[in-house]
Amino acid sequence: RxxxxxxxxxxxxxxxxxxxxxxxxxxxxxxxxxxxxxxxxxxxxxxxxxxxxxxxxxxxxxxxxxxxxxxxxxxxxxxxxxxxxxxxxxxxxGKSYTKILEFYRRYKERCSMAGLSDMSDEEIVHLTGLNQRDVILAKQRDFTEPFILKDKTKLEALKKSAHTYGLKITKGGRFYHIMSEFxxxxxxxxxxxxxxxxxxxxxxxxxxxxxxxxxxxxxxxxxxxxxxxxxxxxxxxxxxxxxxxxxxxxxxxxxxxxxxxx
Ligand code: 2M8
Ligand code: MG
Ligand code: MG
Missing domain, CATH: 3.40.50.1000 (HAD superfamily/HAD-like)
Structure with a gap:
């Protein structure tokens, strides 16, 4: 079992x-x-x-x-x-973090995303309640980018764009996440x-x-x-x-x- x-x-x-x-x-x-x-x-x-x-x-x-x-x-x-x-x-x-970030950087302004990779440790501590050391571990990503959507009306457009890159968006407890579609x-x-x-x-x-x-x-x-x-x-x-x-x-x-x- x-x-x-x-x-x-x-x-x-x-x-x-x-x-x-x-x-x-x-x-x-x-x-x-x-x-x-x-x-x-x-x-x-x-x-x-x-x-x-x-x-x-x-x-x-x-x-x-x-x-x-x-x-x-x-x-x-x-x-x-x-x-x-x-x-x-x-x-x-999954897909490489490089691929994920390439998409994120291209669309972050258009789709109003604030990704973990752009946040300061203090901001992440504030958003998640993690302590400093845990934030360092959370930033060591290999395959996905968690982000906050500042304008929720952008979600549908973002999902469509992600699809054209072979990527998709899902939601966890606090963040959305960009990852491979597969x-x-x-x-x-x-x-x-x-x-x-x-x-x-x-x-x-x-x-x-x-x-x-x-x-x-x-x-x-x-x-x-x-x-x-x-x-x-x-x-x-x-x-x-x-x-x-x-x-x-x-x-x-x-x-x-x-x-x-x-
Ligand atoms: C993120 O994941 C959670 C899972 O539900 C979320 O979306 O809220 C990830 O960045 C993870 O690495 C991190 O530890 C967690 C902290 O709240 O947030
Ligand atoms: Mg989880
Ligand atoms: Mg959970």
Whole structure:
């Protein structure tokens, strides 16, 4: 069994990014040795730092499904068929950050975007509530650009332009994100499940937890899709069949639902 989880607003609380309330479920997962696969808009640097804090070393999916990283030697698997990346193996689904920025720079004025790459660290701290060190990690991007849309009426035109570049726009908890048209958390989750099924030589069941629009594709492709309540008490509107909803927000809701289904 595999668990895919979004981070912001799901495993981590929206406002303070704490995962304190998930302690019990986390212990249960660790004791059972269930792979906990962070599936997030965050960067490789951000995820590696969080994994250290949580005390796990598992595969993870970064920047909205742009790439899957697996620790070298994970569960004794031979991963030599995958490309090497530092102490990990990587599968890439996204486009290069250079390509993404090229589009962003061409359209930012026209479409009223303010991207992370143009913001000062202080501005990002102010917008996100991340601390200085986390901002440095969030800026180390490889595949996607988060941005604020100053004029919301530009969204449709922006989406059309992105399409002509083979790119698309999605929305996370605070930012919109520019990324490859052919990536999403769903595709990355499908590929990860396929990989585990090849390695284990058997069918693998899956759970996913998320709270935002960019999680829909991943929720659609697992056996047990779980929606976490948002910080304002609302839920994402979604048509995913059989979706289970938490009764609490963020890490408390995450704890509740993992204890229920693992
Ligand atoms: C961005 O991602 C979140 C995910 O929902 C968002 O769109 O609000 C990314 O820049 C990520 O790297 C960063 O850690 C996060 C901080 O709020 O914002
Ligand atoms: Mg989220
Ligand atoms: Mg996210």
């Amino acid at each position: 595999l668990i895919f989880t979004d981070l912001d607003g799901t495993f981590l609380n929206h406002h303070n990014y704490s995962f304190e309330e998930s302690f019990e479920a986390l212990q249960k997962i660790k004791a059972a040795g269930v792979p906990l696969i962070f599936t997030t808009s965050k960067t490789k640097a951000e995820v590696e730092y969080l994994q250290e804090k949580v005390g796990i070393s598992e595969p993870f999916i970064v920047e909205n499904g742009a790439a899957l990283f697996i620790p070298e030697g994970y569960q004794g698997f031979d991963l030599s068929f995958l490309e090497k990346y530092d102490d990990k193996r990587i599968m890439v689904f 990536q999403d958390k769903g595709i990355a989750v499908i590929k990860t499940i396929e990989l585990f099924e090849d390695l284990y030589h058997e069918r693998v069941s899956s759970i996913a937890l998320g709270d935002s629009q960019n999680d829909t594709a991943m929720l659609e492709h697992v056996d047990i899709p779980i929606l976490i309540q948002k910080y304002d008490g609302s839920y994402l509107e979604t048509n995913v069949p059989h979706i289970q909803k938490s009764s609490y927000q963020g890490s408390k809701g995450w704890n509740e639902m993992v204890l229920k289904y693992v």
